Amino acid sequence: MKHNRPAVFQDPEACTDYILSRVGKNIVLGLALGLGKPNHLANAIFNRARRDPSIRLKIITAITPEVPGWSSDLERRFLEPILERVFGGYPPLEYALAVRRRDVPENIQVCEFFFRPGAFMNYEHAQLNYISTNYTHAVRDLMDNGINVAAQLVSAERQADGRDRYSYSCNPEVALDLVPAMRQAEREGRPVAIVAQVNRNLPYMYGDSEVEPQEFDAVLDHPDCEFPLFAPPKESVSTQDYMIGLNVGSLIRDGGTLQIGIGSLGDAITYGLIVRHEHNDLYREILQRTGILERFGQSVEKHGGTDPFREGLYGCTEMFVDGYVHLMKHGIIKRKVYDHPAIQRLVNDGRLQEEITGAVLDQLVAAGAISRKLTANDVALLSRFGILDPQWRWDEGELTNGVLRIPADLDDPKARQALEAHALGQRLQNGVAVHGGFFIGPRSFYEALHQMPPEERRLINMKAVSYMNHLYGDEELKVLQRRHARFVNTGLMVTLSGAIVSDGLEDGRVISGVGGQYNFVSQAHALPGGRCIIMIRSTRGSGAHATSNVLFNYGNTTIPRHLRDIVVTEYGIADIRGKTDQEVAAALIQIADSRFQDELVRQAKAAHKLPADYRVPDAFRHNVPERLEAELGSFRQKGLFGPFPFGTDLTDQELILAKALRHLKDATNGNKGKLFQVKPLLASLAPPAAARPYLERLGLDAPRDIREKIMQRLVTHALAATGAI
CATH class of the missing domain: 3.40.1080.20 (Acetyl-CoA hydrolase/transferase C-terminal domain)
Incomplete structure (x- = not known):
């Protein structure tokens, strides 16, 4: 079908109408793994199928982000303010809620090939529809399952010509191979729709992630469809x-x-x-x-x-994680690689440094990468890596910058002297320090990527997982x-x-x-x-x-x-x-x-x-936890090996409460009945003043009934047992 790409929509329902007009009512929807899910569009498609049983919807994805829940009233009191602070504004994915509620409609199937660890162990729909595959086979398996709609979040950046360009940002790893495969299927007669939802909260990543608007059949772009990124908080390091x-x-x-x-x-x-x-x-x-x-x-x-x-x-x-950003900041991730074998071999051997000298030309000739009479392709290669100043170009056997002209002949002594004097670049360019497939992490990670100068962000090249x-x-x-x-x-x-x-x-x-x-x-x-x-x-x-x-x-x-x-x-x-x-x-x-x-x-x-x-x-024979605690203990006294070496979204008070509540959960071994077996013991214990700020945080400073009074005393006991009071 002839059409101008992309069609731009401001409303998820209108975008869903467009998708149905392209592929019909049998939809196999591939959603990006993890962070890159287009929540508004995914929800619109899911809800349309839920309302219309004549639509057959099969969702294939991996690592579905979900805001954590709680299993008790005490956990709710602790977690609710944290979840609002950390995940507030993140729209839940309706298909995941349906799996949780065990009410996925008969005309809808939700398949994942990688669960968020432990998330769906006891959910029949998820276990029945799990697809076991290596990640490098994801595109193959999506195609074999008949995918006809691919949808994910993208970032956008305004170009000098006033047009938006898009970046796959957090999730190019499947899309870069999947889109060409789907376009080939389209040429062979399979109707497809490749759709992006714009979220400018995503860091704009350069390199392979950047794509032109024509990559997509449709783009959903409206401020109401932008939302805070899913940002799981840091775990404590034991x-x-x-x-x-x-x-x-x-x-x-x-x-x-x-x-x-x-x-x-x-x-x-x-x-x-x-x-x-x-x-x-x-x-x-x-x-x-x-x-x-x-x-x-x-x-x-x-x-x-x-x-x-x-x-x-x-x-x-x-998976590109925030640890790489810390390692870059501290000068550990700094070895650059280059996407040309001859260049990379010279770098590995120490014969090509970042500072360019004329000797590299002879070394590239010896490696068979360029000829002594430079061709247009040779000049393009040398310019791409900064060996030649990019203002110089090849023109009918000569190099020119629009003012000077130099014969493109490395065997001509005068030409060689002029080339090295005027046309040679200064530093090796387009090196990459990290190749990654997808990313997800805490808010500080996304902020760090946003704040990176573009030249530093270009050292991170998000690529296809096949690479x-x-x-x-x-x-x-x-x-x-x-x-x-x-x-x-x-x-x-x-x-x-x-x-x-x-x-x-x-x-x-x-x-x-x-x-x-x-x-x-x-x-x-x-x-x-x-x-x-x-x-x-x-x-x-x-x-x-x-x-x-x-x-x-x-x-x-x-x-x-x-x-x-x-x-x-x-x-x-x-x-x-x-x-x-x-x-x-x-x-x-x-x-x-x-x-x-x-x-x-x-x-x-x-x-x-x-x-x-x-x-x-x-x-x-002395492999026991107590030995390890003792060995690290002296270093902890010097301020090393803290529980959150790279920060946390929790307050100091919440960290203390978290430790106390973990102790309480371990002490009762998850058996809620035991909470009430200690009632006689707790009746005589009045909370000390030091416990009041923690009890206020949990809404237990003035208990209204016997249950809240028991929770108050249990929390007080746990705070004392963990040394907080």
Whole structure:
């Protein structure tokens, strides 16, 4: 169908009418992962299908943002003001509410290929309609499912000519490959609609994310359809997290490549790398006093290092998290890569520095990248990277800036002298410090991106997931860029064979998804010098309820044992690539919590995976939380390893209350009945004056009934137990 793209709408209902006119009443709607969902448009399409049963709607997406809820009145009192402050104005997604209410209409199907971790474990519609796929296969699977409508948020920026240009901003990772695939399907007869909803709160990202308006069939653009970005607050970083981060940080090699993820573990790694770079003597002392160098020094020396980052790191990551912004700010993420193999090879070899000299011309000739008699393509290449001043252009065998003319012949001494005197650039241009696929994070992250000068923001190139997540296509360039790659991912559990459990339980329920984890694991095995580091918290739960995440075996795995590489827990590093089953089992037991080591040894011996006379070495028999707390305690007294190293959206009062309420929840183990078993004890306890500000915050300073009085006394008890009063 001939049409002028894009059609611009100010009303989601009118845009929905347009979509139906293009594709009909059988809609397969692909929504961007996470932050990039066009909430107003998605809601309009969903509600239209809910009102009209003749419409068949299939939604395919991943990581649906939802404002957190509460499970008790006490949690509501604590969370409600925080949620309004942090998420106020964020429009809920109607399809997610329907899944939560268990009332998805029969003519609507909601499919996800990656759940927000733990969000839909007990929701039948979600579990029935989960699609298991590697992220690099998302476009293929969307096309196989018959996608005919693609919709996502975009940012907009006014150009010098007065026209808007759009940026995929937070989510180019699927769109950059999906749109061409859908246009090809359109040419083959499949009606499609590619739709954008503008939200200028999104940071405008340059590079591959930038697209012309003609990319879209329709654009929804009205101030009423712009809304605050979904911004999950920072998680607190525990001792367990910090120790994992310190172990991981010691495996990162200067001049290398880094992938890290979201959450407290990502913050722990970022924090440890900053300490390593800026307070190196202190960092080495920390590694010595925590025993990391004594027990795992061989792995540190072989794979990583403890020196500051002289050359710096390059980020290659599916998820671009705020940790990269902090690492850029502190001069750690600073190694630039270039999208041309010959240029990148010269940079890697140290023969091409940022400051341009005439010698690079001969080196590029020797590499076969340019000819001695420069062609128009040669000049375009040299100009793109700043080797030639961009004001010079090729014209019929000569270089000209409109005033001077120089023969484009590197063998002509006079021409060569004139070229170097007048046409040579000053500094290498168009380098990239981070390649990312999508982003989501706290409000401070979005603000930092907004405030970055454009030249700094251009160091971050958001690209298709097919670029970051595997080596197919441009293999030579990717291998050159991704030297000493360290792809750091998180798992839930690890078996003694080295298999990783990351996405689901052995009863079949899905917790999250495979996402790109498998892609980075296999890529690490393919890259020369590449390693994949899987972080596993050695235990979950606390006290008598603690269980081990290092298991002999498990009924579901995400990464098979034959792709085992490096596993890190808070107790150390297990380098298990290419090792025998006996060596793997022993290495993993050595970084397990000591409360569970004997049982793991027993199981391994019973399966003939450890010899009958094996015993855990004494150096690894003290893997208990109390030791870690003591080792970090002295450094905490110096102001290090705080719970929120990069800030928080919570007030100091709310942090204290959060700690007290966590203690209360652990003490009752989630059993609400126990709240009332302590009623006689609490009747005689009057809240002290120090508790009043906290009780006022929860609306419990003047209890109106026995239930509120009990909650008041329980909170007071928890505040006292956690040292707040």
